[in-house]
Amino acid sequence: QKEVEQNSGPLSVPEGAIASLNCTYSDRVSQSFFWYRQYSGKSPELIMSIYSNGDKEDGRFTAQLNKASQYVSLLIRDSQPSDSATYLCAVYAGNNRKLIWGLGTSLAVNP
């Protein structure tokens, strides 16, 4: 089992819809979780960080964390074509507290 898993996609949604991105992780003691957006040819940029169970909202983005089920999700409301990118999930894990990355989910928002 990979340490951090994401569906590779592509996930295609119409403009204005809700995009739902999921990530599961294997290390039960992980405490820090992050979502990044990466446009083609660019470096990743942080969208959300979440440390506690439940929901965290920031504008059109909501991160949801469920430690018991070992998953973290990202919801994008009112999706825009500019949201089309690859979304990376990252988790601190292991005794050495190394940042572990998923392979990313490609999102396409269609006008």
Next chain:
Amino acid sequence: DGGITQSPKYLFRKEGQNVTLSCEQNLNHDAMYWYRQDPGQGLRLIYYSQIVNDFQKGDIAEGYSVSREKKESFPLTVTSAQKNPTAFYLCASSQLNTEAFFGQGTRLTVV
């Protein structure tokens, strides 16, 4: 402005040549990371450092070397032992167990 600066943005290497990629941060972060990203692929960890004068190998360290003589600097040398170095190289920094921030990346091409 606080941030992470990678240079150069584009770099060309001849066969058998060593090249060094620069990464400087003024965020006062303890941890710094080097990643490699190939087209359409995820981030692969080359080396990371959590404190000055100490660093650990990541998943693909062969053919690469690093130093961490100063807190703000973490240069990466791509040696001639790295047989397929053409890739997008990303440097990041963070405080331990918190979000990582990335530089703009260096695109290395073998000519």
